[in-house]
Amino acid sequence: MNRPVPLRKRLLVRLLIASVLIAVSSVAATAWLAVETTTRALREEQGQDLADDLRILAQLSGYAATHPSWDGVEGTVRALASKTGRRIALTTADRTLIADSAPKGAALPLGAAASVDPLHTDTYSEPGARLSGIDPRAVGPYRLTADERDRLDAIAAKEQACYRGQGNHTEIARAPNGRPVILRADGTAAALNSEDCGYDQLNTATATEQKALDALSEGVRSCAQQHDAKPYGPIYLLLKPDRKVPSSGFAYVKVGVSAGPKAQETAESCVDGALRDQLDPYVAPVADLYLGGGETGPPRFDMSPANKAKVVGTAGLVLAVTVAVTAVVAHRLVRPLRALTEAAQQPPQLHVRVPVTTRDETGILAEAFNDLTERREHLEDQRKAMVSDIAHELRSPLTNIRGWLEVTRDGVVDPDPTLLSSLHEEAMVLQRIIDDLQDLAAADAGTLRLHREPVPAADLLDQVAAAHRVAAHTAGVTLHTEAEGSPWIDADPVRMRQALGNLVSNALRHTPDGGTVALTVRRDGDDVVFTVADTGSGIAQEDLPHVFERFWRAEKSRSRRTGGSGLGLSIVRHLLAAHDGTVVAASEPGAGAVFILRLPGAPAQ
Helix, strand or coil: CCCCCCEEEEHHHHHHHHHHHHHEEEHHHHHHHHHHHHHHHHEEEEEHHHHHHHHHHHHHHHHHHHHHCCCCCCHHHHHHHHHHEEEEECCCCCCCCCEEECCCCCCCCCCEEECCCCCCCCCCCCCCCCCCCCCCCCHHHCCCCHHHHHHHHHHHHHHHHHHHHHCCCEEECCCCCCCEEEEEEEECCCCCCHHHCCHHHHHHCCHHHHHHHHHHHHHHHHHHCCCCCCCEEEEEEEEEEEEECCCCEEEEEEEEECCCHHHHHHHHCCCCCCCCHHHHHCCCCEEEEEEEECCCCCCCCCCCHHHHHHHHHHHHHHCCCCCHHHHHHHHHHHHHHHHHHHHCCHHHHHCCCCCCCCHHHHHHHHHHHEEEEEEHHHHHHHHHHHHHHHHHHHHHHHHHHHHHHHHHHCCCCCCCHHHHHHHHHHHHHHHHHHHHHHHHHHHCCCCCCCCCCEEEEEHHHHHHHCHHHHHCCCCCCCCEEEEEECCCCEEEEEHHHHHHHHHHHHHHHHCCCCCCEEEEEEEECCCCEEEEEECCCCCCHHHHHHHCCCCCCCCCCCCCCCCCCCCCHHHHHHHHHHHCEEEEEHHHHHHHEEEEHHHHHHEEC
């Protein structure tokens, strides 16, 4: 009688306990982590808000630098508000609303956070902004046409190929006005200055740029003359593109003056003023930027009683869901295991099989159990058949011996030499059966002893043929051997003669008068192949898989006139396996049978 499994040791209880512990630990760890990180988050919140403010200002300044008006900025404002969680509003100087991410009618914050003016970006913090405060993305009349960009792109590609041919790795970047610039691998502008590569061609101002520069020069000269500064030479833009600062465009505009630092300062001031006047029609007007927390802003950490109740409720819900899911999963896991246990506890004769309902590890285990049950059934059938076969094999000679002894005891016949010879033959049959059973038992137990030694394969064939020459002559069968070369094997010669002898005996028994039994040996690579072929009745195709089974004979009547004990071929298979070899049978009914033995070869002695 099976003892019940204690409650504390049941798989379902263990899974529930484990899941509860995991859930409690997870909730506790999460709560601790939240408390620890919230303090740090609160300290960083102010800095993050400032960074968001600068990012918003920079993006809106870029919009103003590339658009002559604020028309269409509503989408940009809403996208920024959604990304940062802040309320963003743009107004004119008189607080006329331009765009607002808040619902219509919402009051503006008390004061503007900053002014958005791409020509006076004093708070613009990204690299590339000029000290004059002009947003580098404001290019206005300096923006190249499509044809000019295509022409400069072609020149840049040729220069890059030229530099590559000189062993210099470069990349092509693009300034805000569309001009391509060649950069070194480290991201700085390429200062290779190779005339062979056309460096001057790429740095030459286009017609659009030259026209804008000429107009700027007139404005600068007019301003300089008003301040008694006499400039000389052309005004030019020094481009400073940088891969690390993709927004940078014109670094500064430089003009030559007559002499003196004050004159130089005056000229540079004139350049800044003239450039602002030139870019002003191309940029959006000045706008005030208002920022607020907004309804879409991130929630503030507040450990109020309500929030505490939410944490406790959430933790309880997590525990409940964990327990429920674990119970369902554990029940599904335990159910097939219980079925396996009940099936394994049934008597062996019932051969119970477990239904396979899943394809997971439990289903695989159920399939393995069913396979084991089938193998057990097969082994049980083999055991019963073997007991019956052994009884049948032993009964016939014992019955003959007993009968002759009884009639001799009763004086019916005299114990003459003929009778004694018959009784001796029956005793020898019993001895052979017992010897065969002992060999099979030793093979099954792994105690079959072999005395290996180098043996010439041809000598084995000659010895086996000599031992069966008389039986072959009596049966009217021609027995011959053939050896290709001089192969050697490392084997037990007695056991190998036994294996070959069993095959030859079967061949002689099933070969009619006038037939032939051929023994051949040859080397096949590192192996030595023995072949025993006859011209007898052959073996049916459906019988070939069974020829090496114990007590199996094609003659179902089990008459000794047509067959032996049914153990010879099984012994041959075990002997070959003990020698690390194999044996296979091939046959066609009416065309004889062929048995092929393959063993590892040995070096010639």
